[in-house]
Amino acid sequence: MAAQTQFSGGFENAPVQAAHAFRAAMTVMARPGEIRALTGIEPPAPLSLAAGTLLLTLCDPETKVHLAGDTDTDAGRKWLTFHTGAPIVSADQADFAVGTWRALGPLNAYRIGTPEYPDRSATLIVECDQLEQRAAVLSGPGIKDTARLSLPDVPALQSNATLFPLGCDFFFTSGDKIAALPRSTQIRTEG
Amino acid sequence: MSEYNFAYLDEQTKRMIRRAILKGLAVPGYQVPFASREMPMPYGWGTGGVQVSAATLTPDDTFKVIDQGADDTTNAVSIRKFFENTAGVATTEETEKATVIQTRHRIPEAKLREDQIIVYQVPIPEPLRFLEPRETETRKMHSLEEYGLMHVKLYEDISQHGAISTAYAYPVKVSGRYVMDPSPIPKFDNPKLEMDAIQLFGAGREQRIYAVPPHTKVVSLDFEDYPFEATKADHPCDLCGAEDSYLDEVIMDDAGNRMFVCSDTDYCRSRREAGHVGRLAEENAA
Numbered sequence: 001m002a003a004q005t006q007f008s009g010g011f012e013n014a015p016v017q018a019a020h021a022f023r024a025a026m027t028v029m030a031r032p033g034e035i036r037a038l039t040g041i042e043p044p045a046p047l048s049l050a051a052g053t054l055l056l057t058l059c060d061p062e063t064k065v066h067l068a069g070d071t072d073t074d075a076g077r078k079w080l081t082f083h084t085g086a087p088i089v090s091a092d093q094a095d096f097a098v099g100t101w102r103a104l105g106p107l108n109a110y111r112i113g114t115p116e117y118p119d120r121s122a123t124l125i126v127e128c129d130q131l132e133q134r135a136a137v138l139s140g141p142g143i144k145d146t147a148r149l150s151l152p153d154v155p156a157l158q159s160n161a162t163l164f165p166l167g168c169d170f171f172f173t174s175g176d177k178i179a180a181l182p183r184s185t186q187i188r189t190e191g
Numbered sequence: 192m193s194e195y196n197f198a199y200l201d202e203q204t205k206r207m208i209r210r211a212i213l214k215g216l217a218v219p220g221y222q223v224p225f226a227s228r229e230m231p232m233p234y235g236w237g238t239g240g241v242q243v244s245a246a247t248l249t250p251d252d253t254f255k256v257i258d259q260g261a262d263d264t265t266n267a268v269s270i271r272k273f274f275e276n277t278a279g280v281a282t283t284e285e286t287e288k289a290t291v292i293q294t295r296h297r298i299p300e301a302k303l304r305e306d307q308i309i310v311y312q313v314p315i316p317e318p319l320r321f322l323e324p325r326e327t328e329t330r331k332m333h334s335l336e337e338y339g340l341m342h343v344k345l346y347e348d349i350s351q352h353g354a355i356s357t358a359y360a361y362p363v364k365v366s367g368r369y370v371m372d373p374s375p376i377p378k379f380d381n382p383k384l385e386m387d388a389i390q391l392f393g394a395g396r397e398q399r400i401y402a403v404p405p406h407t408k409v410v411s412l413d414f415e416d417y418p419f420e421a422t423k424a425d426h427p428c429d430l431c432g433a434e435d436s437y438l439d440e441v442i443m444d445d446a447g448n449r450m451f452v453c454s455d456t457d458y459c460r461s462r463r464e465a466g467h468v469g470r471l472a473e474e475n476a477a
Contacts, residue, residue, distance in 0.1 A: 015197035015205075019249040022209045026247070029216045030389045030404040058213075060206050115334035119214035119223045141219045141366050142404030144387075165368060169217040182217035184366065184404075 006078035009042035011056060021057040025171070028180040033138050033147025035131055038178040044075040050173035051098055051125050058123075059096055061085040066094035069103020071127075091122075098125040101152035107159075112166040121183075123169045126152060131174040137188040138181070149179055151187065158187050198245040199277040204228055208246035208400065212391060215402035220365030221333070222316050222399040230395065231273075236266055238395030240293050240312035241273065247308060247391065248274065248291055253281045255289035260297040260437070260454035267295070286457050296359070298380040300436045300458040303388035305405065311374040313394040316401065318362045318372040338370045341412060349417055358422070364410045365403055373409075379423045379437045384409040426451040431462035432469040 011017045017040040024036040043052025059065055065086045067076060077088055091097060091109040104124055113121035128150070136151045149172070151157055160167045160183060167183030181187075196202065204226075211225040230238040248254065254274055258266040262284040270293060271282050283289050286301040293310040303309060315321075319329045322340045332338070341362055348356045361378035365371045373384055374392060384390070390403040403409060413419035424438040429450040436458055438451040450471055453459035463472070 014202055016250055018202065018205070019197065020251075022205075023247070023249055026209070026212060026216065026389070029213050030402075058206055058210055060203050062203075062207065063210070116330045117224075118218050118221060119211070121214075123213070141407040142216070144406045165218050165221060169213070184217060184219060 004042070004044045004075070004079075006075065006082045009044070009052070009079065010083050011040055018057045021053050024178060025054060025057065025180070028171070028178055029142075029169070029182055031142045031147075032140070032181050032185045033133060033143060033149045033179065035133065035149075035177050035179045037176050038173070039176045044073065044079050046070050046073075046127070047076065047098070048127055048173045049176040050178040051127055051171075054125055054171060054173065054178065055080065055086075055096065055098065056083055059084040059086040061087070063095040064089040064093050066091050066097035066099075066122075068097055068099025068105065071099045071103070094122050096123050096125060098127070100127050107156055107168060110168050112163055112168060115166070118165040118167075121166065121168055123171065125171045125173060128152060128172050128174045131172055131177045131179055135189075137190060138185050139188075140185045142182070143185070149181065151181070154187055154189055157181065161186060195277045197250070197278055198248050198274070199230075200228065200242065200245045204242075205246045208242055211400040212243065212246065212402060215391070215400050216389075216404050218369070219403050219407050220363075220369030220371040220401060222394075222401045225398055225400050227395045227398040232269070234396040235314060237270055237293070237295055237312035239393030239397075239400070240295070240310050240395075241270060241393075242395060243310045243391050243393035243400060244270075244274065244291060244293050245278070247310065248278050248280055250279060252290045253283050253288055254278075255283050255286065255292045256294075257292070257297055257299065257455075257457075258295045259439075260299075260458075261456045263456065284457050285461075286455075296375045296377075297437070297454060298376055298383045298386075300433075300453070300455045303386050305387045307388040309386075309388050309390050311376075311390065311392045313372065313374045313392050313397075313399070315360075316372055316392065316394040316397050316399040318360075318370050333369060336368065338364075338412075341370055342414075345412060345414070345417075349414075355413065355417055355419070361419075362412050364412060366407050366409075370412070371401065371403075371409075377423070377437055378411065378419070379421045381409075381411045381419070382421050424451055427469060428453045428459060428462075429469045429471040431459045431467045431472070433459070433462055433467070 038050040041053040110122035258264040411419040
């Protein structure tokens with residue numbers, strides 16, 4: 001395979017591939033706890049396939065992106081700029097942020113929306129080592145009875161949920177897998 | 192039709208709509224503003240629904256469009272043709288075979304499944320608009336969860352008519368937080384708003400998108416002593432005999448003869464094919 005450059009790894013057929021990618025992203029956001037495959041993009045390391053695909057599906061010059069920790073590489077910046085034209089910004093201005101949970105840092109750095117416009121909040125793309133339907137118990141909109149999902153930090157996500165209708169929304173990515181956790185989901189540690 | 196991008200809209204527009212849909216799903220019932228585009232059809236003909244469908248469809252989908260329950264009315268036919276031409280998707284009139292259903296003013300009678308998506312065309316997304324015309328004020332009312340005015344309106348219905356006379360676009364509270372206009376569906380359809388499918392709402396002229404995820408609690412507003420009632424014409428369908436479906440009243444002649452038929456044409460057709468016979472179908476056969 002040719003070396004990864006800023007020009008490579010994009011969609012080969014953007015309208016169709018992005019449509020499939022969005023449907024996966026929408027399905028997991030509408031059904032917290034569900035895990036879907038998300039591929040089509042080969043982003044530069046350390047971005048996962050799923051995180052790279054999601055970024056190219058949702059970002060463009062209108063969305064500000066924060067690259068947290070290891071994801072903020074020169075190659076990563078050039079690649080994202082070439083494919084999306086998204087401005088790269090600090091955490092407090094971001095519409096989208098991507099990185100490991102540790103790198104993304106305290107949630108209070110991100111925009112949570114305003115009472116009149118709760119949609120003006122950040123969406124965090126959290127890179128995880130694993131993504132499994134176990135551990136934390138989820139309930140709320142999109143979930144029949146309960147669902148389970150391995151979450152990086154239950155107390156922080158619980159306090160995010162208490163901000164509803166404000167708060168951040170989350171995608172969790174690992175390899176080519178994606179799951180999501182909207183602010184509307186109630187989280188328990190067991191049940 | 193290769194002159195168009197897949198599903199008509201350009202990719203940047205679709206991304207903007209897709210981001211609005213995701214925020215709408217994260218805050219069920221909240222109306223997300225979006226930069227609605229001009230579509231090749233007039234406002235009021237489902238430009239919001241068409242934009243949401245365009246951002247949602249993939250080439251693998253099977254698309255169904257209904258207008259007041261019917262697959263064969265002008266609005267439904269033209270939108271179905273639009274996506275046949277610009278997205279090349281398969282289309283169907285059968286609710287069961289569809290993966291994406293765009294609807295104007297009805298929810299199909301058949302129970303929708305987990306793998307289906309229903310897109311509503313919405314004329315006025317703001318349930319409080321006829322009570323408070325100023326957007327700045329209704330936005331504040333939503334942020335403060337101040338919905339007393341809506342209950343006053345329902346109360347005035349009772350004081351004037353002895354019952355809640357609101358028959359369509361009946362306000363609902365979604366997941367215990369936002370009061371939402373379910374689009375002008377008859378209140379008969381309100382109980383179906385708690386469903387297994389993903390529900391997306393698009394208002395083109397008013398530039399709003401909102402959503403209800405599957406299995407979300409949707410409560411029709413009412414009073415303890417005047418509970419919500421999902422009403423329909425007290426009559427069986429004259430073609431298929433169904434007693435559980437929403438009916439249209441059709442005037443037959445100048446002498447006042449009339450018939451009641453299922454508003455959901457696919458439901459009525461599938462029942463007749465299964466051998467069910469209504470009053471007028473019986474007379475014709477005799």
